[in-house]
Amino acid sequence: MASPLSPQFVRDRLRQHDALLLRAAGMTFDEIASRLGYAHRGSAYRAVRAALARNEQVSIEAFRLKAALDVMGLMESLSLAFSRGDTDSVRSVMARMENPLRRVRAWSSRFGVGGRALAS
Numbered sequence: 001m002a003s004p005l006s007p008q009f010v011r012d013r014l015r016q017h018d019a020l021l022l023r024a025a026g027m028t029f030d031e032i033a034s035r036l037g038y039a040h041r042g043s044a045y046r047a048v049r050a051a052l053a054r055n056e057q058v059s060i061e062a063f064r065l066k067a068a069l070d071v072m073g074l075m076e077s078l079s080l081a082f083s084r085g086d087t088d089s090v091r092s093v094m095a096r097m098e099n100p101l102r103r104v105r106a107w108s109s110r111f112g113v114g115g116r117a118l119a120s
Contacts, residue, residue: 019044020051024065071097
């Protein structure tokens with residue numbers, strides 16, 4: 001990892017932040033990767049996750065976006081496992097899907113719709 005004072009470190013952080021903003025604006029990971037020069041959509045996905053992980057406080061909308069990213073990643077894993085006919089992996093992914101969905105329901109009921117801040 002580059003030093004926090006290096007130009008490369010700063011560029012990486014800014015690009016991750018841009019990826020988060022583009023995702024919040026509704027762009028797909030493929031579109032974000034193309035626009036910001038990431039090699040593929042997985043890199044754009046990781047950039048958005050990294051930007052969200054650094055925030056000590058996020059709005060409920062950003063929290064919901066993070067949970068949605070979790071679910072999207074799990075859905076991709078589920079699709080791959082299902083296409084391979086791997087029933088053990090399908091069961092494992094289905095069990096892991098409950099946690100982010102439960103978290104979204106809990107925070108949604110606690111904070112409702114709006115921009116109230118919460119600690120990550």
